[in-house]
Amino acid sequence: xxxxxxxxxxxxxxxxxxxxxxxxxxxxxxxxxxxxxxxxxxxxxxxxxxxxxxxxxxxxxxxxxxxxxxxxxxxxxxxxxxxxxxxxxxxxxxxxxxxxxxxxxxxxxxxxxxxxxxxxxxxxxxxxxxxxxxxxxxxxxxxxxxxxxxxxxxxxxxxxxxxxxxxxxxxxxxxxxxxxxxxxxxxxxxxxxxxxxxxxxxxxxxxxxxxxxxxxxxxxxxxxxxxxxxxxxxxxxxxxxxxxxxxxxxxxxxxxxxxxxxxxxxxxxxxxxxxxxxxxxxxxxxxxxxxxxxxxxxxxxxxxxxxxxxxxxxxxxxxxxxxxxxxxxxxxxxxxxxxxxxxxxxxxxxxxxxxxxxxxxxxxxxxxxxxxxxxxxxxxxxxxxxxxxxxxxxxxxxxxxxxxxxxxxxxxxxxxxxxxxxxxxxxxxxxxxxxxxxxxxxxx
Numbered sequence: 001x002x003x004x005x006x007x008x009x010x011x012x013x014x015x016x017x018x019x020x021x022x023x024x025x026x027x028x029x030x031x032x033x034x035x036x037x038x039x040x041x042x043x044x045x046x047x048x049x050x051x052x053x054x055x056x057x058x059x060x061x062x063x064x065x066x067x068x069x070x071x072x073x074x075x076x077x078x079x080x081x082x083x084x085x086x087x088x089x090x091x092x093x094x095x096x097x098x099x100x101x102x103x104x105x106x107x108x109x110x111x112x113x114x115x116x117x118x119x120x121x122x123x124x125x126x127x128x129x130x131x132x133x134x135x136x137x138x139x140x141x142x143x144x145x146x147x148x149x150x151x152x153x154x155x156x157x158x159x160x161x162x163x164x165x166x167x168x169x170x171x172x173x174x175x176x177x178x179x180x181x182x183x184x185x186x187x188x189x190x191x192x193x194x195x196x197x198x199x200x201x202x203x204x205x206x207x208x209x210x211x212x213x214x215x216x217x218x219x220x221x222x223x224x225x226x227x228x229x230x231x232x233x234x235x236x237x238x239x240x241x242x243x244x245x246x247x248x249x250x251x252x253x254x255x256x257x258x259x260x261x262x263x264x265x266x267x268x269x270x271x272x273x274x275x276x277x278x279x280x281x282x283x284x285x286x287x288x289x290x291x292x293x294x295x296x297x298x299x300x301x302x303x304x305x306x307x308x309x310x311x312x313x314x315x316x317x318x319x320x321x322x323x324x325x326x327x328x329x330x331x332x333x334x335x336x337x338x339x340x341x342x343x344x345x346x347x348x349x350x351x352x353x354x355x356x357x358x359x360x361x362x363x364x365x366x367x368x369x370x371x372x373x374x375x376x377x378x379x380x381x382x383x384x385x386x387x388x389x390x391x392x393x394x395x396x397x398x399x400x401x402x403x404x405x406x407x408x409x410x411x412x413x414x415x416x417x418x419x420x421x422x423x424x425x426x427x428x429x430x431x432x433x434x435x436x437x438x439x440x441x442x443x444x
Contacts (some may be wrong), residue, residue, distance in 0.1 A: 013040035046115040070341040079310030105390040112398035136165035159270030161214035173218025174380035185369035217383030226378035309335035356404025
């Protein structure tokens with residue numbers, strides 16, 4: 001059964017590559033895409049696996065409960081929006097189909113967390129996610145340099161920005177910021193120098209593609225990922241840690257500058273214009289590319305309905321543009337309650353990962369990579385609307401958090417014949433000394 005589970009996960013990862021980069025789908029009927037079929041197969045397999053092992057079908061932990069509350073609240077917002085006709089052309093049937101598609105990554109989190117019961121299988125899937133990252137990088141580079149034509153991977157004619165393997169530059173940059181630390185974890189964990197060098201090449205390629213996306217928010221998120229990754233490892237005092245952080249940022253900046261000089265001329269010119277703000281596009285927007293203007297209008301509308309918001313998926317119909325920030329999106333459309341439920345999921349994941357990092361030092365490389373990557377991703381959410389990358393972020397989250405839930409139990413069960421942990425030497429000596437002294441006392 002474990003092989004079947006792994007097969008369906010590999011099928012799902014392959015479906016991500018085919019659909020997100022190549023636009024290949026086996027059907028135009030909603031819900032019958034290759035990735036959805038793989039998810040359905042995982043659901044069925046989960047039922048057989050957990051029933052055969054006498055385990056609950058779905059574990060009702062805090063994270064799963066948070067997801068249930070978030071999904072139910074957003075569904076209620078969708079139905080209320082349709083009933084109140086906040087947007088005249090709002091179609092309940094069509095919005096429910098889109099809603100299901102948006103919530104699929106959260107369903108995938110629950111499935112992944114519930115179906116995996118083996119530490120080795122989880123680590124293999126984490127390695128598989130690095131392989132998928134390598135595939136996305138290869139597709140982006142080959143298509144960007146006209147070595148392989150992939151329709152969804154294009155390069156902007158004015159700025160030279162690549163859209164990346166998700167057909168949207170800022171989303172792909174957010175994805176890279178999340179998963180670059182995972183490559184670092186495998187470099188630290190690798191036993192072979194050949195593998196370390198190969199993964200280092202992947203890391204450099206990821207930095208290079210990040211520059212090619214021309215995403216300023218992505219670069220900020222990458223800086224956050226690098227800084228938090230370093231601080232999670234350092235055991236020095238705060239002044240020394242900050243000095244080391246300055247050195248890390250200096251080295252990272254040097255690498256990016258060197259990569260900048262080997263960018264295509266158009267990409268390098270466009271990136272510099274973006275970073276300096278010396279550009280004027282067709283909308284004559286400011287350095288924020290119009291974000292500040294749309295956020296100001298959206299927050300003015302939010303003040304009118306701060307608790308419940310304007311309703312699910314009403315941002316574009318009401319304002320004519322995307323919010324360019326998932327925090328602003330949920331705040332305005334689902335109100336303070338919706339944003340709280342959304343944040344509760346990701347803050348809960350961060351807290352749980354910190355807990356496993358403390359209790360399971362054997363897998364500390366994976367926890368450090370995940371925590372710094374998730375922190376960077378949460379920074380990215382302030383500058384971009386995320387769609388496809390949520391599949392990877394929530395799958396990655398389920399794998400790491402499940403690793404923490406399983407690993408300590410598997411080690412405890414493998415200690416000694418009586419499943420008892422060994423007594424520390426100091427405690428053993430103290431107990432023996434106390435026994436000797438009690439034996440020397442005269443019997444009354």
